[in-house]
Amino acid sequence: MDKEIIKQSLGVHPGFPKPGITFLDIFPLLADPLKFEILITHLMSHITSHTIPQLGKGGKVDAVVGLDARGFLLGPILAMRLGAAFVPVRKGGKLPGQCSKVEYTLEYGKDIFEMQQGTIKPGQNVIVIDDLIATGGSATAAGQLIKQAGGTTLEYLFIVALPFLKGLEKLDAPAYFIVEGED
Numbered sequence: 001m002d003k004e005i006i007k008q009s010l011g012v013h014p015g016f017p018k019p020g021i022t023f024l025d026i027f028p029l030l031a032d033p034l035k036f037e038i039l040i041t042h043l044m045s046h047i048t049s050h051t052i053p054q055l056g057k058g059g060k061v062d063a064v065v066g067l068d069a070r071g072f073l074l075g076p077i078l079a080m081r082l083g084a085a086f087v088p089v090r091k092g093g094k095l096p097g098q099c100s101k102v103e104y105t106l107e108y109g110k111d112i113f114e115m116q117q118g119t120i121k122p123g124q125n126v127i128v129i130d131d132l133i134a135t136g137g138s139a140t141a142a143g144q145l146i147k148q149a150g151g152t153t154l155e156y157l158f159i160v161a162l163p164f165l166k167g168l169e170k171l172d173a174p175a176y177f178i179v180e181g182e183d
């Protein structure tokens with residue numbers, strides 16, 4: 001039921017931002033407050049019934065890492081509801097202070113991801129959230145930054161996965177996604 005509502009609310013844009021790419025847009029979903037609540041409740045229900053119990057008694061999520069830019073729309077809400085820190089991973093040159101840096105490739109280009117040093121502490125349990133996984137370049141780069149900081153990625157969460165691009169297979173931790181996009 002949730003999945004159908006979420007899938008039908010995505011915008012579908014063939015040929016954006018380049019010929020050959022069909023862009024899936026989450027903004028129509030976020031424009032409807034009831035659907036946005038269904039989305040957040042769905043993700044929270046997965047985290048509290050599946051992700052956290054795997055940590056055993058007393059286990060908790062210490063930080064939610066959101067990926068630039070659309071992970072920033074979901075991450076802070078999840079972090080607040082979980083009582084965890086929100087940590088942004090941003091495109092290169094946008095974050096002040098000392099940053100760790102990783103270069104990566106994505107479905108339609110190349111980029112740099114950065115994380116502020118000290119935001120993830122050694123031994124912390126982390127979940128990563130983004131709107132979509134395509135080639136997995138972005139999520140893999142975020143996972144590298146978390147590992148460099150000494151954190152443990154418990155799980156990667158997405159609204160949409162494009163399994164035909166095989167990004168899920170590159171990840172160093174389990175992934176959860178709500179709907180699949182087609183080729």
Ligand SMILES: O=P(O)(O)OC[C@H]1O[C@H](OP(=O)(O)OP(=O)(O)O)[C@H](O)[C@@H]1O
Pocket residue numbers: 067068069070071105106107108130131132133134135136137138139167
């Ligand atoms: O699995 P991948 O191939 O890495 O692709 C997925 C990433 O691509 C999109 O962001 P994009 O880099 O276009 O940036 P934006 O959020 O700033 O538009 C999307 O929001 C993911 O972050």
Ligand SMILES: Nc1ncnc2[nH]cnc12
Pocket residue numbers: 021022023024025106107108132134135
């Ligand atoms: N097809 C797609 N739709 C939305 N965001 C994307 N990021 C990479 N590929 C994408």
